[in-house]
Amino acid sequence: MIFSYHEKIGDKIENIDDEIPFELPDGWGFVRLKELWELISGRDLSPSEYNADGVGVPYITGASNFVGGKVELVRWTTSPQVITEIGDLLLTCKGTIGEMAFNDFGSAHIARQIMAIRNKFTLNSEYLALCMGFYTNAIKNAAKGLIPGISREDILNLILPIPAPNYQEKVVERIVEVTNILSSLEKSLS
Numbered sequence: 182m183i184f185s186y187h188e189k190i191g192d193k194i195e196n197i198d199d200e201i202p203f204e205l206p207d208g209w210g211f212v213r214l215k216e217l218w219e220l221i222s223g224r225d226l227s228p229s230e231y232n233a234d235g236v237g238v239p240y241i242t243g244a245s246n247f248v249g250g251k252v253e254l255v256r257w258t259t260s261p262q263v264i265t266e267i268g269d270l271l272l273t274c275k276g277t278i279g280e281m282a283f284n285d286f287g288s289a290h291i292a293r294q295i296m297a298i299r300n301k302f303t304l305n306s307e308y309l310a311l312c313m314g315f316y317t318n319a320i321k322n323a324a325k326g327l328i329p330g331i332s333r334e335d336i337l338n339l340i341l342p343i344p345a346p347n348y349q350e351k352v353v354e355r356i357v358e359v360t361n362i363l364s365s366l367e368k369s370l371s
Contacts, residue, residue, distance in 0.1 A: 223291035244277035
């Protein structure tokens with residue numbers, strides 16, 4: 182069986198076989214992240230625009246806010262400009278690259294070291310996080326500069342395998358189940 186993948190860009194159709202990471206089961210398709218999710222790039226605030234007193238909305242500055250897959254809130258601002266909303270997948274993109282956590286706390290301003298990936302459709306965000314985890318090494322290898330960083334295009338152009346929505350949920354459930362089994366085995370061997 183021979184598969185060939187093509188993408189329409191404007192009026193041109195380009196072969197993208199060299200970008201396809203693996204073959205997919207029937208009913209699945211590849212899609213670039215930018216087709217289904219919105220990517221929001223953060224902006225730094227000056228020290229006079231934020232506080233540690235809990236006044237305003239949270240201000241997430243970088244990887245130091247990511248602790249054990251959660252976001253630790255330590256700064257706030259009364260002049261937010263780039264807002265992440267509840268449900269966004271937050272990704273560190275400068276310095277320490279590839280840390281991820283879901284926004285489970287509400288509106289917050291994000292600094293330029295953070296990108297928020299917002300679900301534009303009713304797709305499974307946990308499935309997206311698993312896909313992003315798969316690409317973490319590639320994301321880190323794409324990092325450039327004295328202080329490593331990844332560009333919007335690095336993320337927007339990722340090619341993701343997408344099954345039907347109900348199957349996305351099944352994939353997430355199965356991976357959680359297997360991860361829990363492996364964790365239990367690891368603990369029992371310690």
